[in-house]
Every structure is written in structure tokens, then in C-alpha cells.
Amino acid sequence: MSGRRRELASLPKAHLHLHFTGSMRHGTLVELAARDGVHLPEALVADWPPRLSAADEKGWFRFQRLYDVARSVLRTPEDVRRLVLEAAEDDVADGGRWLEIQVDPSGYAARFGGITAFTDLVLDAVRDASARTGLGIAVLVAANRTRHPLDARTLARLAAQYAGRGVVGFGLSNDERRGTTSDFAPAFAIADRAGLLLAPHGGELAGPAHVHACVEELRAGRLGHGVRATEDPALLDRLVARGVAFEVCPVSNVALGVYSDLTSVPLPQLLEAGATVALGADDPLLFGSRLEGQYATxxxxxxLSDEQLAELARMSFQASRAPSDLVARALADIDTWLDPSPVSA
Structure with a gap:
């Protein structure tokens, strides 16, 4: 390993696993809650970041309850615009060049005039934040696997309507131990026909069998997490051969009790197998760590050597839906990060 330790904030990165409400700054949460008299549990105030676990249904329920409380402070279009702008600013500060932010419009529909109106608002906020920060931003529409699969079809049709107009993918989130994955296959078929990236969550709370289901039944091209595929080397080899990418979120894996500590997160096994890996922050509001923190941990x-970190950054762009010219510039700048040209006198 090289003895030189380059600054991670200047390493160009693409961020492919960031949830909408979970991207909120903690200070913004506290401020908006105070504005409207929303009571925040101590886990989101004095005890922040909260101690979490998803080892059982009760633990996941607590995590989801905190997420729902945080969502409730978003009351106006200006709040939504502020969240998106601040998420973009934070990614830029961490070296971000491209962001794919994931949102379930049905979670905000009641307050913002329906799923279409809310999606329009988010995409407008994305365009504004991108113009103001220089960060490339796109949206993944995500269904909730704790809701009926017909709801997922509605969201897939919504995503398809916006394909090529700011929406680049379709996902499936929430507790992967709930529901039957194959029931969501028709929704993913709708998204697939629209040319969208298929990126369901799988292989974090549930093991290799669910990773297999996501790939075979939902035709996943990218996996939200996917880390537990390492428990089945033959499966991992098949995923690598298919070119399935992994969105690995180390800090959240540990916070939720998937792994006991950061040294247990199986990133080396994934890299050794030749997997395409993009590090992501998942929900910084609940886990207390943003994009640069994933690389640092x-x-x-x-x-990891700087060369390995640079390769992780390259793979984040290769697994993205970023425009080719943005990717080319970012890859060139990653090379410069590794081997900067001498500055002339």
C-alpha cells in the first residue's frame, strides 16, 4: 500500500444509494420540527444519531417510526426544495459529481396533492439544485414492499411516464423480510419496458436466497445492498458474471446490526470476486454518516489503498445512469486524483 493518504473529499464519486427523507440534515430536521411544533423523540434530538437494530421486526419498526417522524416535518414545497438542495450541497462537499436519489412518492402524496404532483415537485427541485450546485442528479422511484403489489404497479407506471425526464430507475425498499418478492415482478416488468434501471433492495436483512429472488424474479441490474450474497460464493460469481452492481452502505449495515462492526462488512470479498461496487450513505439522517464517511470507514x-478507493469511485460511475460526458470527466479526474500532474511554476 502506498504511504500517501490523499484527501477523500476531493475524490470524485457517484452516489447511488440515498433515500429522500433520509438525506435530510439533522439541523434541518430540528429546525422544521420546531417551526411546526412537531415533537421529535429523543433518539432524533439529544440521542442522535439513534441506536438502531433491525435484527427483528420490532427493531425495524422502531427504525421506520423514526423515519416516518422525520418525513412528517416536510410540510411545504419550500421544505422539499431545501432538502434536495442541501443533499446536493452535502454530496458536492464530499466529492460527489452525480447523485441518484430514491423516493417513494406515495409516502408524501397526501400532503402534496398526489403522487404525480409530488414527483413534479421533486424533479423541479432536482433541476434547481443541480443548476445551483453543479451536481448531476437523477431520481429513482421506489415502491414500498410493505404495501400491496398493485401500489407498486402504479408507481412503476408513474416512473415510466418520467423515463428520460429525470427518472432513471425503479426500486423496492423497506423491510425485505416482508411481502413476497415475486408479487412485485409485474411492477418491475413495467419499469423494464420503459428502459429504467431495476434496483430493488435485497441481501441486507435477508440472505442469499432473497438476492437470488431479486435477480431472477425482478431482473435486478443493481442491488440495494446485496452484501449477503457473499454468504453464497456460487451465487456471487453468477451475479458478477451478469454484471449486477452492488450498492454497499457500510455504516448503515453496522447500525442496523447486519454486521457487528465495520471490519466485518464484506467489501474485500466483493472486490475479490470482481463485483462492481458503489458505496452509499443510505440514510445519513438516521445513521449519522454521509458519502465521504463510507469511503473513510x-x-x-x-x-484500503488510494488505488483501491479510486477504483471504488470509478465503479460508482460505471454502475450509474449518469450521462457519458459526465462519466468521462469524472473518470479523468479520478486519474488526476491518483496521479496529479506537476504544477508549473
Whole structure:
């Protein structure tokens, strides 16, 4: 390993696993809650970031309850615009060049005039934030697997209507131990016909069998998490051969009790198998760590070299739906990060 330790904030990155409400700054949450008299539990105030676990249904329920409380402070279009702008600013500060932010419009529809009106608002906020920060931003529409699969079809049709107009993918989130994955296949078929990236959550709370289901039944091209595929080397090899990418979120894996500590997150096994990996922050509001933090923790936990970190950054762009010219510039700048040209006198 090289003795030189380059600054991670200047390493160009694409961020492919960030949830909408979970991207909110903690200070913004507290401020908006105070404005409208929303009572925040101590886990989101004095005890922030909260101690979490998803080892059982009760633990996941607590996590989801905190997420729902946070969502409730978004009351106006200006709140939504502020959230998107601040998420963009934070990614830029962390070296972000491209962001794919994931949102379930049905979670906000009642307050913002329906799923179409809310999607229009988010996409307008994305355009504005991108213009103001220089960060490329796109949206993944995500269904909730705790809701009826017919709801997922409605969201897939919505996503398809916006394909090529700011929406680049379709996902499936919430507790992957709930519901039957195959029931969501018709929704993913709708998204697939529209040319959208298929990126369901799988292989975090549930093991290799669910990773297999996501790939075979939902035709996933990218996996939200997917880390537990390492428990089945033959499956992992098949995923690598198919080119399925992994959105790995180390800090949230540990916070939710999937792994006991950061050294147990199986990033080296994924890289050894030849997997395409993009590090993501998942829900910084609940886990207390943003994009640069994922690279920093994996550098420390696995003694990653700058060359390995640069390769992770390259893969984040290769797994993205970013425009080709943005990707080309970012890859060139990653090379410069590794081997900067001498500055002339």
C-alpha cells in the first residue's frame, strides 16, 4: 500500500444509494420540527444519531417510526426544495459529481396533492439544485414492499411516464423480510419496458436466497445492498458474471446490526470476486454518516489503498445512469486524483 493518504473529499464519486427523507440534515430536521411544533423523540434530538437494530421486526419498526417522524416535518414545497438542495450541497462537499436519489412518492402524496404532483415537485427541485450546485442528479422511484403489489404497479407506471425526464430507475425498499418478492415482478416488468434501471433492495436483512429472488424474479441490474450474497460464493460469481452492481452502505449495515462492526462488512470479498461496487450513505439522517464517511470507514476498516478507493469511485460511475460526458470527466479526474500532474511554476 502506498504511504500517501490523499484527501477523500476531493475524490470524485457517484452516489447511488440515498433515500429522500433520509438525506435530510439533522439541523434541518430540528429546525422544521420546531417551526411546526412537531415533537421529535429523543433518539432524533439529544440521542442522535439513534441506536438502531433491525435484527427483528420490532427493531425495524422502531427504525421506520423514526423515519416516518422525520418525513412528517416536510410540510411545504419550500421544505422539499431545501432538502434536495442541501443533499446536493452535502454530496458536492464530499466529492460527489452525480447523485441518484430514491423516493417513494406515495409516502408524501397526501400532503402534496398526489403522487404525480409530488414527483413534479421533486424533479423541479432536482433541476434547481443541480443548476445551483453543479451536481448531476437523477431520481429513482421506489415502491414500498410493505404495501400491496398493485401500489407498486402504479408507481412503476408513474416512473415510466418520467423515463428520460429525470427518472432513471425503479426500486423496492423497506423491510425485505416482508411481502413476497415475486408479487412485485409485474411492477418491475413495467419499469423494464420503459428502459429504467431495476434496483430493488435485497441481501441486507435477508440472505442469499432473497438476492437470488431479486435477480431472477425482478431482473435486478443493481442491488440495494446485496452484501449477503457473499454468504453464497456460487451465487456471487453468477451475479458478477451478469454484471449486477452492488450498492454497499457500510455504516448503515453496522447500525442496523447486519454486521457487528465495520471490519466485518464484506467489501474485500466483493472486490475479490470482481463485483462492481458503489458505496452509499443510505440514510445519513438516521445513521449519522454521509458519502465521504463510507469511503473513510472502509479505508480504515480494510486498510484500503488510494488505488483501491479510486477504483471504488470509478465503479460508482460505471454502475450509474449518469450521462457519458459526465462519466468521462469524472473518470479523468479520478486519474488526476491518483496521479496529479506537476504544477508549473
Amino acid at each position: 472502509m479505508r480504515a476498516a480494510h486498510d
